[in-house]
Amino acid sequence: MTESLDMVLLARMQFAFVVSFHIIFPSFTIGLASYLAFLEGLWLKTGKDVYLNLYQFWIKIFAISFGMGVVSGVVMSYQFGTNWSVFSELTGNVLGPLLGYEVMTACFLEASFLAIMLFGWNRVGRGLHFASTTIVAIGTLISAFWILAANSWMHTPAGYEIRDGVFFANDWLEVIFNPSFPYRFTHMVLAAYLTTGFVVTSVAALQLIMGRRTEANVLMFKMGILFTAIVAPLQIAAGHSHGVNVHEYQPIKLAAMEGHWETHRGAPMIMFGMPNEEKEANDYEIAIPKLGSLVVAHDLNAEIKGLKEWPEDERPPVAVVFWAFRIMVGIGMLMLFTAWVGVYLLKQGKLTESGWFHRLCFIMGPSGFIAVIAGWFTAEVGRQPYTVYGLLRTVDSVSPVTADAVGMSLTIFIFTYAIVFTAGVFYLFRLAWRGPTDSGHPSTDLESPPIMATNLIVSEYEGELLGKGRAGVTPP
Amino acid sequence: MMESLNLPLIWAGLLALAVFMYVLLDGFDLGLGILFPFAPTDRDRDVMMTSVAPVWDGNETWLVLGGGGLFAVFPKAYAALLPAVYMPIGFMLVALIFRGVAFEFRFKSEGVLKRVWDQAFHWGSVVAAFSQGLILGAVVQGIELENGRFAGGMFDWLTPFSFFCGCALVWGYALLGTTWLIIKTEGELLDWSRKLTLAALVMVILCMVVVSLWVPLLDANAAMRWGIDYPNIDWPQLLMFSPIPLLVVVFTVVMYRSTRSTSSTYMPFICAVMLFLLGYIGLAVSLFPYLVPYSLTLYQAAAAPNAQALLLAGAVILLPTILAYTVYVYWVFRGKVDLDAGYKH
Ligand code: HDD
Numbered sequence A: 001m002t003e004s005l006d007m008v009l010l011a012r013m014q015f016a017f018v019v020s021f022h023i024i025f026p027s028f029t030i031g032l033a034s035y036l037a038f039l040e041g042l043w044l045k046t047g048k049d050v051y052l053n054l055y056q057f058w059i060k061i062f063a064i065s066f067g068m069g070v071v072s073g074v075v076m077s078y079q080f081g082t083n084w085s086v087f088s089e090l091t092g093n094v095l096g097p098l099l100g101y102e103v104m105t106a107c108f109l110e111a112s113f114l115a116i117m118l119f120g121w122n123r124v125g126r127g128l129h130f131a132s133t134t135i136v137a138i139g140t141l142i143s144a145f146w147i148l149a150a151n152s153w154m155h156t157p158a159g160y161e162i163r164d165g166v167f168f169a170n171d172w173l174e175v176i177f178n179p180s181f182p183y184r185f186t187h188m189v190l191a192a193y194l195t196t197g198f199v200v201t202s203v204a205a206l207q208l209i210m211g212r213r214t215e216a217n218v219l220m221f222k223m224g225i226l227f228t229a230i231v232a233p234l235q236i237a238a239g240h241s242h243g244v245n246v247h248e249y250q251p252i253k254l255a256a257m258e259g260h261w262e263t264h265r266g267a268p269m270i271m272f273g274m275p276n277e278e279k280e281a282n283d284y285e286i287a288i289p290k291l292g293s294l295v296v297a298h299d300l301n302a303e304i305k306g307l308k309e310w311p312e313d314e315r316p317p318v319a320v321v322f323w324a325f326r327i328m329v330g331i332g333m334l335m336l337f338t339a340w341v342g343v344y345l346l347k348q349g350k351l352t353e354s355g356w357f358h359r360l361c362f363i364m365g366p367s368g369f370i371a372v373i374a375g376w377f378t379a380e381v382g383r384q385p386y387t388v389y390g391l392l393r394t395v396d397s398v399s400p401v402t403a404d405a406v407g408m409s410l411t412i413f414i415f416t417y418a419i420v421f422t423a424g425v426f427y428l429f430r431l432a433w434r435g436p437t438d439s440g441h442p443s444t445d446l447e448s449p450p451i452m453a454t455n456l457i458v459s460e461y462e463g464e465l466l467g468k469g470r471a472g473v474t475p476p
Numbered sequence B: 001m002m003e004s005l006n007l008p009l010i011w012a013g014l015l016a017l018a019v020f021m022y023v024l025l026d027g028f029d030l031g032l033g034i035l036f037p038f039a040p041t042d043r044d045r046d047v048m049m050t051s052v053a054p055v056w057d058g059n060e061t062w063l064v065l066g067g068g069g070l071f072a073v074f075p076k077a078y079a080a081l082l083p084a085v086y087m088p089i090g091f092m093l094v095a096l097i098f099r100g101v102a103f104e105f106r107f108k109s110e111g112v113l114k115r116v117w118d119q120a121f122h123w124g125s126v127v128a129a130f131s132q133g134l135i136l137g138a139v140v141q142g143i144e145l146e147n148g149r150f151a152g153g154m155f156d157w158l159t160p161f162s163f164f165c166g167c168a169l170v171w172g173y174a175l176l177g178t179t180w181l182i183i184k185t186e187g188e189l190l191d192w193s194r195k196l197t198l199a200a201l202v203m204v205i206l207c208m209v210v211v212s213l214w215v216p217l218l219d220a221n222a223a224m225r226w227g228i229d230y231p232n233i234d235w236p237q238l239l240m241f242s243p244i245p246l247l248v249v250v251f252t253v254v255m256y257r258s259t260r261s262t263s264s265t266y267m268p269f270i271c272a273v274m275l276f277l278l279g280y281i282g283l284a285v286s287l288f289p290y291l292v293p294y295s296l297t298l299y300q301a302a303a304a305p306n307a308q309a310l311l312l313a314g315a316v317i318l319l320p321t322i323l324a325y326t327v328y329v330y331w332v333f334r335g336k337v338d339l340d341a342g343y344k345h
């Protein structure tokens, strides 16, 4: 028994670790792919070099991030079978086709057109190249669509029936468009866009702090600020509706997020507190009366159920959910603040001068990633002790493998990811540090080795000759 | 309406196709990685990597389709198989991570770091190929199930047979790699590739012979499938399948000749593909209709008909589309690799 408990714990840790690592990259590449398509479109339309420079700069970063997203994603697709085989066996009839569609509609599309996007500059025409970038961007969104449909179904199952413990779908549309899916999809896509927006802003800010006030850097900074200023409030609104949806379908998760132990009419909004599972109360609680009910149910006196309504073995680990939720919301507010201050400074014409603001923007660079991971922890830990909410328990989902095997593979994954992540961050930072090339000096970065995988041959395309030899494949 | 089709059989065929596409396409990528440190010069290594840089990602996606597809249409087989090969899958994934990131990182590094990623690329490819062989071996030799769930030990996969399959697949991928290089390179590297192709060919044929004799010894079922129920031999049955080994001989000869002639470009690669295909068909003959030998058939493992039907409706359109744009991408990047293309304009 203890053996199997260890096994469950280790399998959960392994899943949480590899998926948290994986999600870092999609949350950046989904946004960046759209940004690249936007930049290339602008370049084609206006013919201004500055857009092309930005494109060239970001595509190198995109290539590395995408590569890391792909290799960590392949690990994900085998997690279900290796560690959660019973889960796979029982839910395969429902979730399998969704993941199958993801591979067939998105993965291949992204991988194939990525090749043209990265290496195809002097092999296809401009129009086709732009089409490839756009296809990759759409591919990432399709990918998110299917994977989030599958995940949402685990939170709010619909359109199924259970025979002998096995799930069968009886209405595919209900399965895909299950009650939490529209909210989760919107919230996640906006999260990806926001994450990217803050990375772009942060890199631009870094360049400005280093005194490189080039056209490209200033443009990038402005784009980042304006974009996040629009998306941040949308995200807060989307998050709010998401919360209302959680209240309706997963009340126990909402209680954990909000830190409510007792059922209240006119529940308070708990700003701070230390959930204590033994006392079944929060220590050091600071709360605003009635605000909780107002926010969640749009009524000052609405009833919100507390955790004590459910037996202990139905409750998620409260503290994790409570804190993860606060981290996400806190960052959301901080993002809104940063972006709107930026807009204010822009209106005042002080955006490129204000040193402290550049530093703030620089620090906000990783904020999106932290919020995304905190958000997923809220959602997934809040669903515990179930994998399929209310229907299939986590302990009944694991594979018949030993704790040793899971522990060992977890250790190996941690080592591997530590090495790969360190290297990746190193190369990404080096690129970010160098910044986009100035329009005046076409990209002759002599530091790079001759066949930099992702070096574009754009200027060649323009009929110019470049500094160093580049990768290329000539037709026979 | 679609439920009236033999869905499990159709899906077994489609999945077999996906796995074969993976073996073939990522096979030559991994093959290059296996050969990597032996290439004559550093520049040759650049050429090798450049020749697959645009396509490796798409190639690896067939592995996701293989795994994801198994989950989707044969969830019981997926759930039974993966715990049984838990460790080799882990080795393979970690190896593929190093192999994959090496593409991005190597081109961005100089000096020692570049050497490090060279090694990551090489060992990533070797270990990935070897683990895939282990997995194949472990599946072919049979998996112990109880009530449809894996009931064996964590090291059941490790046997002389699976170990041999691991080595065999490393040679097999190396052969795909060398023949791919014949298509993609010129000059000294081309001569080197031709020489290595011959060496790899000898090894691959040896491995094929050993495996063909070993599989029937593992399980009488497999021997019977070929018409051999020792001491009785069902000649019509054996004759029906005899074209498989005969064709192996034919393609070996053609491959040997074309590799030695200096004018061939595509022929050695095509022959290597045919050898893989024949080996694959041979295995299929031995194992059909088992998905988990010798305990779960494809009919027992099948997902609910409506799940298989839903996915098939999409696959009918999507798979040909995928194949079409895959071909298009290969066409865009056709021809010999030329690192100096930049100078020639
Ligand atoms: C389609 C399925 C699916 C998707 C898209 C996600 N998850 Fe999930 N998640 C699971 C399917 C799942 C699961 C297989 O069902 C787990 C394993 C253990 C469990 O209870 O649920 C799980 C657990 C799980 C846990 C551990 C919770 C616990 O055991 O206490 C964390 C932290 C995450 N996930 C985080 C994420 C993140 C960061 C995701 C963003 C990519 C994500 N999940 C997407």
Ligand code: HEM
Binding pocket: A019, A022, A023, A025, A026, A029, A030, A065, A066, A067, A068, A069, A070, A071, A072, A073, A074, A075, A076, A077, A078, A107, A108, A110, A111, A139, A140, A141, A143, A144, A147, A148, A188, B057, B060, B061, B064
């Ligand atoms: C358990 C959950 C998940 C699994 C099994 C999974 C699986 C995969 C796989 C196999 C790949 C590589 C595809 C390729 O070869 O191109 C991948 C990449 C990707 N995944 Fe995931 N994924 C998961 C979670 C998510 C989530 C939650 C999102 C987005 C909301 C997401 C978005 C993407 C995107 C956009 C890519 C393309 C590569 C990139 O952008 O880095 N994935 N995923």
Ligand code: HEM
Binding pocket: A155, A180, A183, A184, A185, A187, A188, A190, A191, A192, A194, A195, A235, A236, A238, A239, A240, A242, A243, A244, A246, A253, A328, A329, A330, A331, A332, A333, A335, A368, A371, A372, A373, A374, A375, A376, A377, A378, A379, A380, A382
């Ligand atoms: C500030 C206001 C925000 C609110 C009220 C909010 C609300 C929520 C809620 C209620 C959930 C849980 C859904 C569930 O458990 O099923 C959630 C999840 C999540 N949040 Fe937020 N959020 C906010 C900001 C953000 C920001 C700024 C980001 C990232 C940039 C973000 C990223 C996520 C992610 C990735 C998830 C997990 C996926 C999901 O369930 O949608 N959130 N959010």
